[in-house]
Amino acid sequence: MVKKEKNPIKIDYENCIVEGCLVQVKNNIQGNNPNLIKVWTIDINPKDSGSVIAFIRKYLQKNDPVTFTHVKRIQPFKEKNILKIILCSAQLHDENSRLLLENLLNGYNNHVNIENESIEVNDKINDNKNRRKPLPKAFQFNNLDCIYSIPLNLPPTKDIMIEWSKKFWPLNWCGNPNDQILNDMEFNINWIRSHLKNISKLASELGIQNTNKKSIPVVTSFVSPLDPTDIITTIDERENLNPLDHSIMCGIKRVSELERSRRIQNKQQDVNYLCLNFDVYTTHEPCSMCSMALIHSRIKRLIFIKPMKKTGCLKPDSGDGYCMQDNKNLNSKYEVFQWIGGEFQDIPTVSDKICC
Amino acid sequence: MTLFRLNDHIHFMNLTVQLAKFTLENNETPVACIFVNKKNKNIISYGMNKTNENLNGISHAEFIAIDKLINDKNIDYNFNDIIVYVTVEPCIMCASALKQLGINYIVFGCGNERFGGNGTVLSIHNDNSTINESSSSMTIIPGILRKECIFLLRLFYYKENDTAPTPRSKKNRNLDKNEFPNIDWNLYLNELQFKKLFGHENLNNFKIKNDINECQNINWDLFENNEITAKREVNIIEYLDSLIKETNPNNNYKN
Numbered sequence: 001m002v003k004k005e006k007n008p009i010k011i012d013y014e015n016c017i018v019e020g021c022l023v024q025v026k027n028n029i030q031g032n033n034p035n036l037i038k039v040w041t042i043d044i045n046p047k048d049s050g051s052v053i054a055f056i057r058k059y060l061q062k063n064d065p066v067t068f069t070h071v072k073r074i075q076p077f078k079e080k081n082i083l084k085i086i087l088c089s090a091q092l093h094d095e096n097s098r099l100l101l102e103n104l105l106n107g108y109n110n111h112v113n114i115e116n117e118s119i120e121v122n123d124k125i126n127d128n129k130n131r132r133k134p135l136p137k138a139f140q141f142n143n144l145d146c147i148y149s150i151p152l153n154l155p156p157t158k159d160i161m162i163e164w165s166k167k168f169w170p171l172n173w174c175g176n177p178n179d180q181i182l183n184d185m186e187f188n189i190n191w192i193r194s195h196l197k198n199i200s201k202l203a204s205e206l207g208i209q210n211t212n213k214k215s216i217p218v219v220t221s222f223v224s225p226l227d228p229t230d231i232i233t234t235i236d237e238r239e240n241l242n243p244l245d246h247s248i249m250c251g252i253k254r255v256s257e258l259e260r261s262r263r264i265q266n267k268q269q270d271v272n273y274l275c276l277n278f279d280v281y282t283t284h285e286p287c288s289m290c291s292m293a294l295i296h297s298r299i300k301r302l303i304f305i306k307p308m309k310k311t312g313c314l315k316p317d318s319g320d321g322y323c324m325q326d327n328k329n330l331n332s333k334y335e336v337f338q339w340i341g342g343e344f345q346d347i348p349t350v351s352d353k354i355c356c
Numbered sequence: 357m358t359l360f361r362l363n364d365h366i367h368f369m370n371l372t373v374q375l376a377k378f379t380l381e382n383n384e385t386p387v388a389c390i391f392v393n394k395k396n397k398n399i400i401s402y403g404m405n406k407t408n409e410n411l412n413g414i415s416h417a418e419f420i421a422i423d424k425l426i427n428d429k430n431i432d433y434n435f436n437d438i439i440v441y442v443t444v445e446p447c448i449m450c451a452s453a454l455k456q457l458g459i460n461y462i463v464f465g466c467g468n469e470r471f472g473g474n475g476t477v478l479s480i481h482n483d484n485s486t487i488n489e490s491s492s493s494m495t496i497i498p499g500i501l502r503k504e505c506i507f508l509l510r511l512f513y514y515k516e517n518d519t520a521p522t523p524r525s526k527k528n529r530n531l532d533k534n535e536f537p538n539i540d541w542n543l544y545l546n547e548l549q550f551k552k553l554f555g556h557e558n559l560n561n562f563k564i565k566n567d568i569n570e571c572q573n574i575n576w577d578l579f580e581n582n583e584i585t586a587k588r589e590v591n592i593i594e595y596l597d598s599l600i601k602e603t604n605p606n607n608n609y610k611n
Contacts, residue, residue, distance in 0.1 A: 241426055252412055287456075288452040288485060289486075292447065292448040292473075296413030296449060310485060311485050312485070319485025327477075329477045
């Protein structure tokens with residue numbers, strides 16, 4: 001991981017453009033519609049905040065699947081002289097866990113009181129020797145509730161962050177999270193260029209044949225993470241036998257066929273699992289079937305050249321705006337970039353009624 | 357066109373569940389499907405999930421059945437006339453594949469919470485970006501033998517833990533036979549469509565998110581693990597193969 005300013009790759013963070021030729025394709029709807037999660041909160045007296053934080057650290061924070069680094073855990077209500085504090089997410093203890101949390105809080109406070117009393121008694125007997133440090137004090141709480149919702153992630157801009165802070169719960173600004181994501185990605189622009197050159201050349205050749213034959217000039221390359229010279233290139237074969245043999249589907253099948261024969265012959269020790277962490281290069285933006293097949297195949301990154309306005313499923317403004325690679329309802333994702341450099345833009349066009 | 361009644365759907369789904377159970381022996385997620393010709397109720401293809409065997413993430417039951425059908429030179433078929441019976445709602449990829457082929461009639465058992473493409477996560481059957489070769493509208497029928505289909509998945513996850521590096525002790529696991537989640541019919545059908553499919557007598561189940569009356573009691577016979585069932589499992593594939601052979605009008609099969 002390099003610091004943003006030391007990254008040798010030129011990245012325009014505002015427009016999400018890498019080296020002037022790759023634009024990041026992601027779901028930008030999240031900009032205004034945060035992914036919300038419910039949290040458990042209590043009201044406390046400001047003087048008890050230290051004790052409450054100690055309690056949260058010890059009993060809740062470690063196991064909570066949600067991190068609250070982007071959230072101010074404590075919200076003051078000066079007029080009432082109380083602090084509202086987030087205990088944990090509803091992912092740790094769901095909305096029906098009131099009794100459990102009540103018992104946890106009360107049990108802790110009882111335990112603290114008893115322990116501190118015994119420490120006090122011990123201290124009187126033992127003078128200054130063997131003194132135990134008293135535990136944080138017990139605290140009182142009110143309004144144990146699971147009614148507040150907080151955004152799971154920070155928005156891309158500070159302005160939206162301020163808006164969300166007013167609307168949902170105070171947040172901490174730590175910069176656009178996507179900047180760090182982009183900065184951490186690896187790019188070998190020469191490699192990328194050579195893969196795209198290869199598939200666009202093949203697509204153009206198919207496009208010329210296209211006048212006689214009904215083949216669709218879509219080409220895809222799958223590149224293994226274990227060996228970047230191991231390139232599997234497939235073309236659209238739907239006109240042969242199977243109407244579902246789009247170039248991406250053919251590629252996924254080819255990768256698994258090769259893997260099966262490799263395992264039978266036991267040639268190599270390193271084996272691929274599905275298309276895990278593969279880089280995929282394709283000429284045209286894929287359809288719902290192919291973009292989902294790539295989710296099932298666990299690829300790392302897809303780079304395409306030509307958008308498909310009607311049937312594409314990656315760009316927010318293509319087709320139904322699914323953004324399959326970054327859909328919040330799917331628990332798996334992959335990176336997507338569109339090539340916007342000058343080269344390769346003359347690949348054959350495909351009718352907008354074709355699913356690629 | 358032959359009329360399909362609820363009993364027909366239950367009959368074909370019964371076979372599909374038996375087929376799905378077969379995959380448990382091969383350590384595959386228990387999902388299976390059967391393709392039926394709408395016009396004459398003949399079974400023309402079937403498939404079981406083979407993602408582990410084929411080492412890819414796209415060998416779902418529907419794709420196996422499509423491959424089988426396409427490669428069977430002896431069967432006359434028209435995608436527009438196919439009813440797909442599948443134990444779990446097709447994922448987004450499969451829902452898209454079926455729609456692109458022009459298959460417009462899908463019956464399934466339980467919803468697919470992670471990847472469902474016919475209502476649960478996305479509704480590919482109603483979208484604009486997935487091009488449909490058929491002009492007729494899509495029929496989606498959820499909830500047929502839903503509990504059996506959920507129980508199959510539970511059996512798989514219960515069993516799978518044995519092979520985990522550190523299997524949890526059996527004491528902490530339980531194979532729940534009594535509690536089943538509700539079904540949110542609204543994801544797949546509106547009230548009017550529901551009433552048309554399952555009748556007025558089922559309308560309350562739509563509101564309270566219950567299974568339809570005909571599918572409320574789980575058929576445990578399908579799961580009993582004795583020798584007879586084991587035999588029946590082997591036979592389900594032979595049985596389906598023989599059905600496809602017998603009913604195929606060309607009958608050009610060489611033995």
